[in-house]
Structure formats: C-alpha cells, structure tokens
Amino acid sequence: MGAAVLVGTRKGLFVLTSDESRREWSVAGPHLTGWEVFHAMRDPRTGTLHAATNNWVYGATAHRSPDLGETWERAEGIGLPEESGLSWEKSWHVEPGHADEPETLFLGGTPGALFRTDDGGSTWEPVQSLIEHPTREKWNPGAGGLCCHSIQADPSDPQRLYIAISAAGAFRSDDGGETWEPKNQGVAADFFPDDNFPEVGQCVHKLLVHPAQPERLWQQNHCGVYRSDDRGESWERLEGNGLPSGFGFPLALDHDDPDTAYVIPEEGAENRVTPNGRLGVYRTRDAGASWELLTDGLPQQAWASVMREGMSFDRLDPAGIYLGTQGGSVFVSPDEGDSWLEAARFLPTILSVEACEWS
Amino acid sequence: MGNREVPHLEILGQQTEASTLGKHGFLRGSEPEANDVVLVLIPSLLAREAGGVGRFELEAATVREALLQLPVRDLVFDERGTLRPLVNVYLNRTQVDDLGGEVGAEDEIRLVAAIAGG
Numbered sequence: 001m002g003a004a005v006l007v008g009t010r011k012g013l014f015v016l017t018s019d020e021s022r023r024e025w026s027v028a029g030p031h032l033t034g035w036e037v038f039h040a041m042r043d044p045r046t047g048t049l050h051a052a053t054n055n056w057v058y059g060a061t062a063h064r065s066p067d068l069g070e071t072w073e074r075a076e077g078i079g080l081p082e083e084s085g086l087s088w089e090k091s092w093h094v095e096p097g098h099a100d101e102p103e104t105l106f107l108g109g110t111p112g113a114l115f116r117t118d119d120g121g122s123t124w125e126p127v128q129s130l131i132e133h134p135t136r137e138k139w140n141p142g143a144g145g146l147c148c149h150s151i152q153a154d155p156s157d158p159q160r161l162y163i164a165i166s167a168a169g170a171f172r173s174d175d176g177g178e179t180w181e182p183k184n185q186g187v188a189a190d191f192f193p194d195d196n197f198p199e200v201g202q203c204v205h206k207l208l209v210h211p212a213q214p215e216r217l218w219q220q221n222h223c224g225v226y227r228s229d230d231r232g233e234s235w236e237r238l239e240g241n242g243l244p245s246g247f248g249f250p251l252a253l254d255h256d257d258p259d260t261a262y263v264i265p266e267e268g269a270e271n272r273v274t275p276n277g278r279l280g281v282y283r284t285r286d287a288g289a290s291w292e293l294l295t296d297g298l299p300q301q302a303w304a305s306v307m308r309e310g311m312s313f314d315r316l317d318p319a320g321i322y323l324g325t326q327g328g329s330v331f332v333s334p335d336e337g338d339s340w341l342e343a344a345r346f347l348p349t350i351l352s353v354e355a356c357e358w359s
Numbered sequence: 360m361g362n363r364e365v366p367h368l369e370i371l372g373q374q375t376e377a378s379t380l381g382k383h384g385f386l387r388g389s390e391p392e393a394n395d396v397v398l399v400l401i402p403s404l405l406a407r408e409a410g411g412v413g414r415f416e417l418e419a420a421t422v423r424e425a426l427l428q429l430p431v432r433d434l435v436f437d438e439r440g441t442l443r444p445l446v447n448v449y450l451n452r453t454q455v456d457d458l459g460g461e462v463g464a465e466d467e468i469r470l471v472a473a474i475a476g477g
Contacts, residue, residue: 034404057445057472058404058434074408079438087437 003314004358005322006049007330008037009348013051015069016343017358022320022334025343031069038109039093039309042356045102050121052091052107060091062107064121068358078107078115078124084131086111090144093309095151098158108148112139112165116177127177135168135182135200142166142203142222149308150207154231156214162232164204170219172232183232188223206251206308213258220251220263220308227261227288242291243282244275250311254319254336259287262313262321262337264306273303281323283337297340298331309352324350394420395464402472405431422450423458425468435470445473 003022007014012030032053040051049065053074062075080086090110097104097116107115107124113131115124130148139146147166154160161173162183169184187202189195203222210216217228219235224246226235239246245265254260262283267275274280279302282291305326314320321333328347333340399415406413409430419425426435426448435446442448448455449469450462462468 034407055404055434057443058431059437059443061433076433077438078433082439087439 002358003316003320004042004356005312005330005332005343006040006042006352006354006356007324007344007347007350008040008051008309008352008354009328009350010036011348013037013040013069014344014347015358016330018332018343020316022314022316022332023341025330025332027344027347029069030348031065032063032072035063037351038091039352039354041094041096041354042358043096043102043105044357045096045099046120048120050094050105052094052109054090060088060109062091062094062121062124075117075121075124080113080126080131081128084126086113086131088113090147092147092149093151096153098153099155100158106151106153106161108151108163108165110145110147111141112136112146112148112168114148114151114163114177129173129178130163130171130180133171133180138198138200139165139168140201144308150204152207152209152217154209154214155211160231162207162209162217164207164219166205167201167203167222169200169202170204170207170217170232183228184235185233186235186237187219187221187226188237190223205249208251208253210253210258211255216258218251218253218261220248222247222269225263225288236288238284238288239291241289242284242293244280247272249308250306250323252311252313252321252323255313255315256317256319257285260285260336261288262311263291264311264323266305272305274305278302279304279325279331281321281333281337281340294333294337294340296338297333297342307351309354310350312353312355314355315357320355322353322355324353326350394418394424395462395466397425397462397464397466397468399425399429400467400469401429401431402470404472405429405434405470408434419462421459421461422448422455422468425462426458426470447471447473 005016012033014029016025018025035053038052051063054060063072065072092109095106103120114127117124150164152162159176164170171180172183182200184202189202206220219226225238228235247268248265252262266272279298281294310324312322318336324330330344331340332343417425417428
C-alpha cells in the first residue's frame with residue numbers, strides 16, 4: 001500500500017505518489033485540465049476519486065473517477081431549486097458520508113449550500129433544510145463567497161453531520177441533515193461592531209472532527225483557533241500561547257492523537273502571508289494549551305499562503321502531514337511535523353491537498 | 360458533411376450507436392416532419408466532457424433546441440436554462456443573442472468561450 005496526495009490546483013488535479021516511507025515522490029497529471037479543482041479526495045469506502053470542480057465559463061460541478069484518474073465522469077444537473085432564488089456558483093468540498101452508507105457523499109459550496117448523493121455521485125440533490133435555514137438572511141459572504149467548505153460526518157453516529165460556512169458559522173445536524181443547529185457559542189466575530197458573539201455570522205475557515213474522538217472538534221477561524229470537546233456546544237479560543245496570530249486558513253489533525261493539531265498562521269486579515277518572512281507550521285500536542293513552531297525542512301525565507309483546503313494528514317504511523325502553497329509547492333512531513341521535504345514545486349496555484357492510500 | 364465523426368450521440372437522453380444512424384446522425388425515418396439537421400461545434404474542453412466529440416449533427420428548429428440536445432448542456436446553460444454569460448453563440452459565424460432564432464439545413468452553430476482569464 002502506497003501513499004498519495006491529491007493536489008487540486010487552479011489548472012487541474014495532480015497526484016503525488018510514494019511508498020509508505022513518504023520520502024520520495026512522483027508527480028502525475030494533470031487530470032481534469034481546464035478545471036479549477038477546489039478539492040479532491042479518494043473515498044476510502046469505495047476507492048473512487050471525487051473532485052469539486054469549477055470553470056469560470058462553464059460553471060460549478062463535480063467529477064469522479066472509478067479508476068484512479070484514468071477516466072472521469074461529470075455529475076450532471078447540479079443546481080438549486082428555482083423557488084430558492086439561488087444559483088449554484090462554486091463547488092468547494094466533497095466529503096464521504098458515514099462508513100455504513102458507502103454510496104452517500106456530500107458536496108458543499110457557494111452560496112452556502114449543500115448537496116447529497118445516495119448513489120455514489122451519479123445524482124445530487126440539494127439539502128433543502130440548509131437552503132431554507134431560518135438564519136440564512138444573517139449570513140454574509142466572505143472573500144471567497146458564501147462558501148460551505150467544511151463537511152464532516154461523525155464516525156460514531158450516521159445521523160450526525162457538521163458543516164461550516166464562511167461567514168455563517170458552524171452548524172450541526174443530529175438527524176441526517178433534516179435540521180441544522182448553529183454551533184458558534186464562544187466563537188468570536190470581531191468584524192461585527194455591535195455584537196462580537198452572535199448566533200450565526202462567524203467566519204469559520206476550516207472545521208474538522210477528530211476521527212478517534214468525535215466529540216472533539218477543531219476550528220481555524222478568521223478570529224482565532226478553537227477547540228470544542230462537546231460536539232460544538234461550546235468553543236474555547238486557543239491562541240496567545242505560542243501562536244503568532246490567530247488568523248489562518250488550513251487545519252490538520254493527528255488521526256491517532258486527539259490532543260495534536262497543526263495550523264499555519266498568517267499575519268492577519270489585512271496581510272495574508274505567513275508571519276516573520278518564513279513558512280512555519282505550528283503544532284500543539286496538548287490540545288491547544290501551547291504551540292511550537294516547526295521549521296525543519298520548510299523554507300526559512302518565504303511569504304507564503306496556504307489556502308483552507310491546503311493541509312491534510314494521513315492515517316499512517318507515524319502520521320504524515322501535508323501542505324500545498326499558493327506558489328505551487330507541496331511539502332510533506334512523514335514524521336508528524338518534525339521534519340519536512342518538498343515533494344513537488346512549480347505546480348499551478350494549489351487550492352487543496354488531500355492525503356489518501358494508493359494502490 | 361463527409362468526414363464528420365459521430366461515434367456516439369446522446370440525443371434526448373438516448374444513447375445511439377453511430378452505425379444505426381442515417382447520414383445526418385439520426386435514426387432513419389424517425390419523424391415524418393423532421394426538422395433540418397444543423398451542425399454544432401463546441402470548444403475542446405466541452406468536447407472532452409462529451410467523450411471526445413466536438414461536432415454534433417442535430418435535428419433542431421432553433422438554436423436553443425440544438426444546444427439543449429448537447430450532452431454538455433448543463434455546462435452551456437445554468438440550472439435556470441439561462442445561457443452562461445461567458446458562452447458566446449455564433450450562427451454561421453455571426454454572434455447571436457436570440458437563441459430562439461430559427462435554424463435550417465446546413466446551418467452551423469459554434470460555441471466560443473469568452474477570451475480572457477489567466
């Protein structure tokens with residue numbers, strides 16, 4: 001069994017492959033030329049590749065490949081109902097559903113909408129409850145639009161789902177997507193002059209559920225890094241203890257250790273580059289009580305940007321951590337962040353990286 | 360019309376083998392009052408999405424009717440059936456905005472993506 005990284009770029013999808021040592025990498029692709037690949041993943045349940053794809057002329061859709069990229073099929077007819085007054089603008093993220101429902105996947109995107117398929121991606125239906133969410137009028141688009149970019153299925157409960165939308169906040173469903181409750185208590189929205197802790201309107205940049213301890217959630221927000229230990233009922237802000245900034249986009253976890261997380265801070269909303277003129281990954285091993293800078297193998301002179309889908313982690317031991325920069329470099333740490341190597345460079349602008357098994 | 364390759368046509372949801380088609384790509388004698396056949400040419404990205412086919416011979420009375428038969432119609436039109444704003448339609452090398460315009464035999468419809476981007 002080998003390791004792979006699916007690298008979504010402004011100009012197609014690249015596949016980096018290696019053996020389990022994750023120290024020598026080959027680059028294949030591009031697949032899906034002409035498409036901006038906002039996110040791609042390999043469904044661990046079926047082995048199918050799925051991609052959230054956009055073209056500035058031909059719109060937003062999704063593609064899938066049953067044969068590791070040899071052939072691709074496009075989903076047809078993805079669209080929002082006329083009575084909603086909304087149009088599907090961008091496909092941001094495609095996510096497998098629960099392990100017990102191998103044909104169920106979710107596709108999130110702009111304008112704050114979610115699609116569900118129960119046939120492996122042949123047909124997609126809009127999740128009506130989110131279109132009609134009673135708080136929708138309070139949602140505001142971030143710089144990337146009103147994007148539903150984070151989708152997480154609780155591995156311990158097929159009925160429980162999480163989504164995050166910029167800038168609407170985090171939402172949880174306990175009934176398979178029939179209803180959605182805002183879960184933003186304790187999460188700041190500093191950009192609102194009157195109420196910094198509203199029910200909705202938070203600008204979540206990335207939300208992840210820990211796969212081994214699913215009541216624990218992590219969130220990189222426009223206004224800080226947060227952890228929840230109660231399925232999003234409350235959130236604790238975590239920076240000020242080693243992080244140079246609470247602003248950033250991507251987030252990665254350690255599949256085996258719920259207390260470990262990785263972020264890549266940027267200077268701030270007004271200057272979106274890595275701080276102190278270098279590319280630094282920050283790791284906590286104590287659930288966010290403290291953070292350490294990881295630099296071994298990362299460029300020491302850099303003003304880099306890593307987008308919200310630009311970091312990933314694998315399920316190997318030791319855990320591998322992956323990041324892709326807007327400048328087109330992919331960095332891999334095969335040892336939980338202690339050291340890094342540049343697996344590819346000069347790719348088109350990287351929008352997403354996603355680690356997966358490859359065989 | 361001689362060398363146009365039409366390996367497969369997906370017409371109104373039916374996959375039809377080219378070998379069973381008439382010279383214009385349609386089942387012989389299918390409609391007693393059939394419309395004329397027009398040629399539709401699509402850009403390379405759309406052709407890849409159409410299984411490698413960039414030329415279609417389609418029976419249609421209007422430009423819109425022809426375009427709605429394309430297997431990539433969801434990329435040409437949005438979910439409301441509105442032509443995507445950066446897709447330009449040419450009928451016999453003249454850009455047309457009215458997709459309701461009638462078409463006849465030997466007409467050529469060409470889709471051209473707006474030229475811009477980086």
